[in-house]
Amino acid sequence: MHPVRTRPFQLPLAHAWRTLPVFVSLLGLGAASHAEPTLYGLIDVGLASTDAGLGRLTSLDSGVVLGSRFGLRGDEDLGGGSKAVYTLENGFNVDTGAQGQGGLLFGRQAFVGFTNDSYGRITMGRHYSVFHTTLATYSLGGLVWGNALNYFRDGSILRLDNSIRYESPQFYGFSSKLMVALGEQAGSSVGNVFNPSIDYRNGAFQAGASTLQRRKLAGNDERFNTLGASYDAGWIKLAALAYTQRDQLPAATSLARNAFELSATLPVGTNAVWLSYGQDHGKARAQSDASAFSARYDYTLSKRTRLYAGYSLIHNQANANFSINSSSNAGPTVTLGHNVNQAVLGMLHSF
Template identity: 60%
Template sequence: MQKIRQVGAFSLLLGAALGAQAQSGPTLFGVVDTGVVSTRIGATRTTSMDSGIILGSRVGFRGNEDLGGGTQALYTLEMGLNNDTGALGQGGLGFGRQAFVGFSNPRFGRLTMGRHYSVLHTTLSAYTEGGLIWGHALNYFRDGTVLRLDNSLRYESPDFAGLSFKLMKAFGEQADSTGNVVNPSFDYRNGKLKIGASFMQRHKTAANTERYTTLGGSYDFGPVSTSLAYYTLRDDLPNATSLARNAYEISAAVPLGTNVLWLAYGEAKGKARADTGGSSLSLRYDYVLSKRTRLYTGYSIIRNDRNAGFTVNSASNAGPAVAAGNRVAQAIAGVSHSF
């Protein structure tokens, strides 16, 4: 009888251990990023404390459950924060950065449902050194309204000899399919070389469909890692109100010991209206204190054409409003900590 009790106790412990292995989470993660920002627009200078400059401040939960045969159920809930004020980011949404649930399998890929980063944004981030954040021209020149998509399905394929693809479908859930989005992409990696492309079509209104294209490439030379990204936007609006433009950016990351120097230059050109482009040059230096903590400082400048008002956006927030034709210069210094 004693042996039976021991066997029974061992079985319970084993079952508990296996159950713990089968399920991971919830795991708490996040970023706290804050800095001082000095901005000059035309002849006016302002100084402020901002949140989420090089990394969007956030807190989130994620986890997964092993369902057998290599298949896992997974979820992510991630809220944005403006830690300089304590307010929620993304317009006050509870989990405005990401909120999705789905399945993954190493043979068949990953399928999730909810609020996601668009595949277009993922491609832009992959071909701008360090991600599409403060200091990147394409973070200033792109359309920020397609950064994330609600009510969306997102599929990511496994790697097939260096080739992978993604596909996203967002349901506008309005009459006449307004808001519907289709967004595929592909990437190919061969050693230190990586190339990719993405296309997005959004039925914005009954009278206007927007079409976005991104092409990118990157190469790690060892001492320097470089990326090039090209972006286009076309719409069906009259020329007087059209947002159609082309833009490109070349960026580089230069390791200096454990620290990093980042550089980026890009230009935009309006395709429907005259003098609606601009150019941007930025540099940033990160002093890495540990794997999770870094100090940073940087300088970014935008030269707007006569009818353009591009501004310096951070990793998580839109920059200050800029009157058409004004030049913008911004200096930053801050600290970022991940957990």
């Protein structure tokens, strides 16, 4: 009787590769579930008739009420309540086809990071500042055309490069955010930003505050503060927002100011009326105050398309030259002491 010969077990290579995912899955090392990126966007274009003191100008403008944009966003489930998240968002001008935000490819937002149900969300890249989020939350409409503080705020702090942003979960109605941005200058803190905020929500009432400190120049630290609140009564939503800006520049060039805005939204079926009034008081120079009033009506055609019509007016004192900014572009140049008014009629479509 011949002895039985045994061979070491051999698995064909092709079959091994096919079964590898099974073994990895059994070991708990399988790849996390993956979601395809979401393409989204918004197109806003309108006719504007503006008088800034040099005669009336009629123009076709992009991003009047909301900035025209398209972007990609998505997430990947990492397990344990954690996800990897990302957003890449481009701003553009419908009237010319040019890129917005100074020609940046993803000038509106570009970030990647993590979110966890228990610990919050942290992302890195180019973000809206936490300070901007507070302003947009308590200026009804979102700090866009028609919001008085969209005309009076410092636009250079609304988005921050080289930034890390953290958002906490809500705890007993409270939540917080924190952002730091790096100036990235060797041996210098110029450009560094520190920006925390806190919010509280209880039913229809919401309130929040934020501060932002920036080393703009070696001899100039800037500080911005804002405090806001809103209440939604159903038939009307009301909001109030205060804003302060301080610097260390001499009075002739200082931008130190106090400003406030009161805003309201009145639903009319699926449509809405938006109202805003605000004032700005220059701290460093006399006769540098301004006031602004705006009204807008939004008419809903469908879930993704609406029409809007609005009127905005700024009254400038002798040493003020505030202009009517759209949500994505600066307003026309205004000479000192001139008032500005603008009527708009446009269309907004989201996808």
